[in-house]
Amino acid sequence: MRIGIIGGGAIGLLLSSLLGKDHDVTIYVRRCEQLQAIKEEGVSLSESNRTTRVASKMFGDWDRHDLMFVCVKQYHLDELIPLLDQLDFDIPLVFLQNGMGHLEAIDRLENHQAIVGVMEHGAMRVTDTIVNHTGKGVLKVAPYRASNISMYKVKELSAPDFPIQFMEDFYQLLAKKLVVNTVINPLTALFEVENGRIAEDPHLKKLAYMIGEEACEVLQLSFDEEWDRVMEVVRLTAANLSSMAKDIQEGRRTEVDAILGYLMERATKKHPNIRFAYHAIKAKEGQRSRSE
Numbered sequence: 297m298r299i300g301i302i303g304g305g306a307i308g309l310l311l312s313s314l315l316g317k318d319h320d321v322t323i324y325v326r327r328c329e330q331l332q333a334i335k336e337e338g339v340s341l342s343e344s345n346r347t348t349r350v351a352s353k354m355f356g357d358w359d360r361h362d363l364m365f366v367c368v369k370q371y372h373l374d375e376l377i378p379l380l381d382q383l384d385f386d387i388p389l390v391f392l393q394n395g396m397g398h399l400e401a402i403d404r405l406e407n408h409q410a411i412v413g414v415m416e417h418g419a420m421r422v423t424d425t426i427v428n429h430t431g432k433g434v435l436k437v438a439p440y441r442a443s444n445i446s447m448y449k450v451k452e453l454s455a456p457d458f459p460i461q462f463m464e465d466f467y468q469l470l471a472k473k474l475v476v477n478t479v480i481n482p483l484t485a486l487f488e489v490e491n492g493r494i495a496e497d498p499h500l501k502k503l504a505y506m507i508g509e510e511a512c513e514v515l516q517l518s519f520d521e522e523w524d525r526v527m528e529v530v531r532l533t534a535a536n537l538s539s540m541a542k543d544i545q546e547g548r549r550t551e552v553d554a555i556l557g558y559l560m561e562r563a564t565k566k567h568p569n570i571r572f573a574y575h576a577i578k579a580k581e582g583q584r585s586r587s588e
């Protein structure tokens with residue numbers, strides 16, 4: 297299959313490496329150095345010696361593909377949407393952003409086939425061509441505005457080293473992941489701890505409970521069910537530093553707007569814990585940029 301991957305970050309490189317073995321993959325990047333590096337070196341996983349040859353092009357210099365994955369952060373989408381709008385409407389676009397802030401951006405592509413996905417893999421970019429596959433998992437996808445033909449194209453990509461699970465309801469898929477990120481990401485970023493501390497420290501666990509309760513109220517999910525899921529993810533990823541904790545540690549912008557910001561916009565009540573966590577993360581982002 298001819299696959300386009302937009303974004304040469306951790307997830308874009310990981311997908312290129314996993315799918316490039318069996319498919320005709322083109323990765324779209326925004327920097328000439330990365331374009332050149334991928335042309336010369338291909339892409340590879342840091343834990344294996346295998347290099348995968350893929351084509352690379354600049355953002356917007358689109359070829360015709362059967363399917364495209366959008367692997368940029370939610371806050372890059374504003375710039376990308378006008379370029380995506382140039383693509384043929386029948387090319388399915390699979391959006392892999394955390395949170396739910398990207399739905400508003402997808403709505404602006406009203407004629408395109410749109411699928412949303414949750415990557416339950418962990419990935420960290422090591423160089424412009426090498427990625428560390430820190431956690432193996434599944435890709436869960438659901439149609440946002442997509443035909444059976446589009447979903448069928450995604451189904452064809454499922455493979456033993458890249459399993460794909462299909463869900464009917466995009467809202468349930470994204471909302472459940474949003475609760476996990478709302479509870480784990482800000483607390484681990486603020487207290488600079490690995491995910492597992494949330495289960496070990498009774499005070500952090502209490503804070504997690506309070507934020508989780510509010511998130512479920514906003515998203516209209518059953519708190520009892522979601523709390524068990526959150527604690528399961530905490531246990532399964534105990535040794536991980538969450539993506540928000542990593543972003544803060546490395547002085548990068550976080551995805552707090554797509555996660556807590558999204559909930560604040562939808563909250564009908566005050567939900568003080570969500571608001572507190574949102575502003576605390578914003579302050580932490582600012583603190584870092586001021587000290588540079």
Ligand SMILES: NC(=O)C1=CN([C@@H]2O[C@H](COP(=O)(O)OP(=O)(O)OC[C@H]3O[C@@H](n4cnc5c(N)ncnc54)[C@H](OP(=O)(O)O)[C@@H]3O)[C@@H](O)[C@H]2O)C=CC1
Nearest residue numbers: 303304305306307367368369370372392393394415418419
């Ligand atoms: N990493 C992970 O383990 C997981 C990530 N996700 C989600 O996947 C999405 C992508 O994450 P990830 O790959 O980790 O992110 P990265 O930060 O590693 O990569 C983002 C990519 O977007 C590019 N980009 C595009 N437009 C812009 C712009 N306007 N400004 C700056 N950069 C731009 C960056 O280019 P450049 O290289 O030039 O900076 C980079 O290649 C996120 O929404 C994340 O939440 C979900 C699950 C797991």
Ligand SMILES: CC(C)(CO)C(=O)C(=O)O
Nearest residue numbers: 480533536537538539540
């Ligand atoms: C599941 C979790 C919390 C794993 O660290 C994650 O998605 C993230 O860090 O963004």
